[in-house]
Amino acid sequence: xxxxxxxxxxxxxxxxxxxxxxxxxxxxxxxxxxxxxxxxxxxxxxxxxxxxxxxxxxxxxxxxxxxxxxxxxxxxxxxxxxxxxxxxxxxxxxxxxxxxxxxxxxxxxxxxxxxxxxxxxxxxxxxxxxxxxxxxxxxxxxxxxxxxxxxxxxxxxxxxxxxxxxxxxxxxxxxxxxxxxxxxxxxxxxxxxxxxxxxxxxxxxxxxxxxxxxx
Ligand code: URA
Numbered sequence: 610x611x612x613x614x615x616x617x618x619x620x621x622x623x624x625x626x627x628x629x630x631x632x633x634x635x636x637x638x639x640x641x642x643x644x645x646x647x648x649x650x651x652x653x654x655x656x657x658x659x660x661x662x663x664x665x666x667x668x669x670x671x672x673x674x675x676x677x678x679x680x681x682x683x684x685x686x687x688x689x690x691x692x693x694x695x696x697x698x699x700x701x702x703x704x705x706x707x708x709x710x711x712x713x714x715x716x717x718x719x720x721x722x723x724x725x726x727x728x729x730x731x732x733x734x735x736x737x738x739x740x741x742x743x744x745x746x747x748x749x750x751x752x753x754x755x756x757x758x759x760x761x762x763x764x765x766x767x768x769x770x771x772x773x774x775x776x777x778x779x780x781x782x783x784x785x786x787x788x789x790x791x792x793x794x795x796x797x798x799x800x801x802x803x804x805x806x807x808x809x810x811x812x813x814x815x816x817x818x819x820x821x822x823x824x
Contacts, residue, residue: 744789
């Protein structure tokens with residue numbers, strides 16, 4: 610189970626975006642409306658990685674275009690980051706869900722083998738965009754990029770080196786990463802204002818890391 614055979618070697622973003630629609634590297638493509646590839650500029654210095662497209666993203670074909678995306682936009686704005694300057698994507702490209710009483714689609718977390726199967730797409734996006742900083746939104750993205758022993762509760766909001774394994778050797782220089790809470794977790798939290806504040810604070814660390822050093 611892997612997306613590898615479907616990922617065109619040396620393709621740029623338009624080629625990858627087209628090819629992902631034919632991906633059958635795991636079972637998730639069967640029930641999803643479409644694959645939801647990343648969105649943003651190939652020259653972005655910042656990549657934001659979520660978990661998987663949600664219900665609305667699955668219908669619209671755009672990452673973070675539903676309620677979690679609205680919250681992410683607010684948090685980015687408060688942290689002084691322009692979403693248009695970032696490349697936004699997910700660890701997996703198809704919506705995984707179960708049906709409640711045959712109708713409503715309920716988000717299901719992708720399992721480890723589905724995330725691993727989808728990794729070649731994220732690796733290709735990182736190869737092409739070649740960012741300076743990757744912000745992992747939530748534990749799924751953090752463990753995909755920083756290793757399965759990474760614990761968000763212990764290490765969120767801290768700048769770390771992005772491991773070589775996440776870069777496929779295509780770097781012009783060292784890249785860093787930072788993990789923070791997922792916007793959906795903020796929406797679900799009892800005290801969502803406090804959680805939003807925490808997300809904004811972590812994103813401010815990212816904004817500072819990308820700011821030009823004076824002098
Ligand atoms: N949650 C995610 O992780 N990604 C999206 O694109 C939407 C919701």
